[in-house]
Amino acid sequence: MKYADEFRDKAIALGLAKTIEAETDPGRPYRFMEFCGGHTHAISRYGLEDLLPKNVRMIHGPGCPVCVLPAGRIDMAIRLAERPDVILCVYGDLMRVPGSQGASLLKAKARGADIRMVYSTIDAVRIAEENAGREIVFFAIGFETTTPPTAVMIRLAEKKQLENFSVFCNHVLTPPAMQNILESPDIRKIGRIEIDGFVGPAHVSTIIGTAPYEFFAEEFGKPVVIAGFEPLDMMQAILMLVRQVNENRHEVENQYSRAVTCGGNLRAKEEVSDIFELRAQFEWRGLGQVPYSGLKLKRTYAKYDAEVRFGMSELRVDDNPACECGAILRGVKKPVDCKLFGTVCTPETPMGSCMVSSEGACAAHWTYGRFRDHQQRRAS
Amino acid sequence: MRAYQRKLDIKNGCVDLSHGSGGRAMAQLISGLFHEAFGNEWLARGNDQSAFDVGDGRMVMTTDGYVVSPLFFPGGDIGSLAVHGTVNDIAMAGARPLYLSASFIIEEGFRFCDLKTIAESMGEAARVAGVHIITGDTKVVERGKADGLFISTAGVGVVPDGLDLSAENARVGDRVLISGTLGDHGVAIMSKRQNLTFETEIVSDSAPLNDLVAEMVEAGGRGIRLMRDPTRGGLAATLNEIAHQSGLGFHLIEERIPVKPGVAAACELLGLDPLHVANEGKLVAIVAPDVAGAVLAAMRGHRLGRDAADIGEAVADDHHFVQMATSFGGGRIVDWLSGEQLPRIC
Numbered sequence: 180m181k182y183a184d185e186f187r188d189k190a191i192a193l194g195l196a197k198t199i200e201a202e203t204d205p206g207r208p209y210r211f212m213e214f215c216g217g218h219t220h221a222i223s224r225y226g227l228e229d230l231l232p233k234n235v236r237m238i239h240g241p242g243c244p245v246c247v248l249p250a251g252r253i254d255m256a257i258r259l260a261e262r263p264d265v266i267l268c269v270y271g272d273l274m275r276v277p278g279s280q281g282a283s284l285l286k287a288k289a290r291g292a293d294i295r296m297v298y299s300t301i302d303a304v305r306i307a308e309e310n311a312g313r314e315i316v317f318f319a320i321g322f323e324t325t326t327p328p329t330a331v332m333i334r335l336a337e338k339k340q341l342e343n344f345s346v347f348c349n350h351v352l353t354p355p356a357m358q359n360i361l362e363s364p365d366i367r368k369i370g371r372i373e374i375d376g377f378v379g380p381a382h383v384s385t386i387i388g389t390a391p392y393e394f395f396a397e398e399f400g401k402p403v404v405i406a407g408f409e410p411l412d413m414m415q416a417i418l419m420l421v422r423q424v425n426e427n428r429h430e431v432e433n434q435y436s437r438a439v440t441c442g443g444n445l446r447a448k449e450e451v452s453d454i455f456e457l458r459a460q461f462e463w464r465g466l467g468q469v470p471y472s473g474l475k476l477k478r479t480y481a482k483y484d485a486e487v488r489f490g491m492s493e494l495r496v497d498d499n500p501a502c503e504c505g506a507i508l509r510g511v512k513k514p515v516d517c518k519l520f521g522t523v524c525t526p527e528t529p530m531g532s533c534m535v536s537s538e539g540a541c542a543a544h545w546t547y548g549r550f551r552d553h554q555q556r557r558a559s
Numbered sequence: 560m561r562a563y564q565r566k567l568d569i570k571n572g573c574v575d576l577s578h579g580s581g582g583r584a585m586a587q588l589i590s591g592l593f594h595e596a597f598g599n600e601w602l603a604r605g606n607d608q609s610a611f612d613v614g615d616g617r618m619v620m621t622t623d624g625y626v627v628s629p630l631f632f633p634g635g636d637i638g639s640l641a642v643h644g645t646v647n648d649i650a651m652a653g654a655r656p657l658y659l660s661a662s663f664i665i666e667e668g669f670r671f672c673d674l675k676t677i678a679e680s681m682g683e684a685a686r687v688a689g690v691h692i693i694t695g696d697t698k699v700v701e702r703g704k705a706d707g708l709f710i711s712t713a714g715v716g717v718v719p720d721g722l723d724l725s726a727e728n729a730r731v732g733d734r735v736l737i738s739g740t741l742g743d744h745g746v747a748i749m750s751k752r753q754n755l756t757f758e759t760e761i762v763s764d765s766a767p768l769n770d771l772v773a774e775m776v777e778a779g780g781r782g783i784r785l786m787r788d789p790t791r792g793g794l795a796a797t798l799n800e801i802a803h804q805s806g807l808g809f810h811l812i813e814e815r816i817p818v819k820p821g822v823a824a825a826c827e828l829l830g831l832d833p834l835h836v837a838n839e840g841k842l843v844a845i846v847a848p849d850v851a852g853a854v855l856a857a858m859r860g861h862r863l864g865r866d867a868a869d870i871g872e873a874v875a876d877d878h879h880f881v882q883m884a885t886s887f888g889g890g891r892i893v894d895w896l897s898g899e900q901l902p903r904i905c
Contacts, residue, residue, distance in 0.1 A: 224891060225891070226885045537897075
């Protein structure tokens, strides 16, 4: 497969693995967090851990928008979808995300709620045109990458003068979450692990560019290397991080230069800032309330804001107290350290954010990597 | 005197509730459309059931329902699928499939011309597979109560004496053979789904495997421990099932697993793993190492096994993991698919 196989070449991977091994100092740990679920998935699916020296540890961050969506927001969506006049349009991977007490959109659909899986925002607009007598609500979710398509959809609805269309906005932002991981008050409770550097997001950075990460590099003294989602991208980014650590540098470097620029996608950023504004805070499953981390529609677009249109009230549901997602997302604990992991919490019945989608730290470990736990147990 | 009955208007007509009511209209539909397509001596006798002879050996029986959407897809339709699926389930016992039943649940308004095409496709698939459809049933339900057409088929076959294929026969060191490229059926169906249409040249692999199985049994005899056709859930589900039933684990080598570039590209686009995607004309065989070479050669010599490959081995593993050396150089688990990939694929 052209443009994909080139980035999955075994010989180059083994070459990079050798270089990483040669350049790492065996006397110190290298703890890198990949923020994005896409990176977590690539690490697990291609078995990257097997190619890294023992003292290089990857910490899987909270960068999966499905995983971090709190149960309360799912409950709100279910409540909305249960209205007979509403058709709720959602991306398929939201269907199984647990709300409170085992509820999910999938179960609500089975009970009769009109919930339709769509593959693009354009599908939702089409459904609105075809169902003039119904209220069509698009369940918008995702990081900076999926916000521009939502903006385009709202523009389209405006142009078509759709009166029956609105958006339940759950868009979140990457930089505030990265900051939260490094300095949230929770760290006092759960302890902290040093993070020696970040693998910066791929797709998110195509939109926001490399500039927003400069703050981290400077303020927290952490190297950031923006990397593509292919496994060779990851290997190269890890090598670049190792070199920064060894040389005591903390800069923003761009491994994914084939897609990411310093300024990002200006047109997309403009569209987003025209339509959306910051929320004072937004809840993340596993992280709790994170200041200035979510977006909502500006007042001028209030007619397209489902929360305003339907007077939706905020629902809060506490995470399961035994769930260790907060500590796992910050690298303090590993999936196997959680009592729920693989017992009551599995990809079929996820309890915490890390198990919700295949990009979550626990789900990726369960689905692709859990054989290593048994290997380690046997070895010790 | 015989009452006048207007001929079925195959070109413009459609099924209505009278075609399921037990009256003349139903009799006409059955004789004019199904008997015509399946034509055989058993159906011609017009009994509520069919009696048949079986040869030596143990009998095998299976049943399956078909609800695929869309009804017509590249490489087949619900009719051919309803024959191949049941024939293959019988063949996986190492058996020779003999007779099928076919039950149709038809939504009112379904066009005769589509029903005829599907029935003829079933008849043709049965002839190619060397089986006969010898009994059946027709029901018509109101509009909105079924999505066009559902078909259910059951089948019987005979397995030769001495052959007892089952998961508990698998042993450490056995080879894992697959008969060809993975994921063709699932990708062909997905490419035609509403909202998901994308261009691909991939066609479904839907095919009867009984002839291929006969040659494998000829070459490997009792060295063939078991066979399965990896349909829904793909190879991953099938091997996990076998691992749990046999009490073993498996080690696979990703580079050896054949996947067509078009399927790999579609999976990349849709975020799917080809190992989770459905097949309808492929089998996986767990085979004793001493006959694996001969069985693989027999498979490759058959039209439906040209791309057959030895993709790994059975290992001792208390956790029954299916592990895989990735083509990138690492290792990973090949787990069951969690959740639903796409409903109504067969």
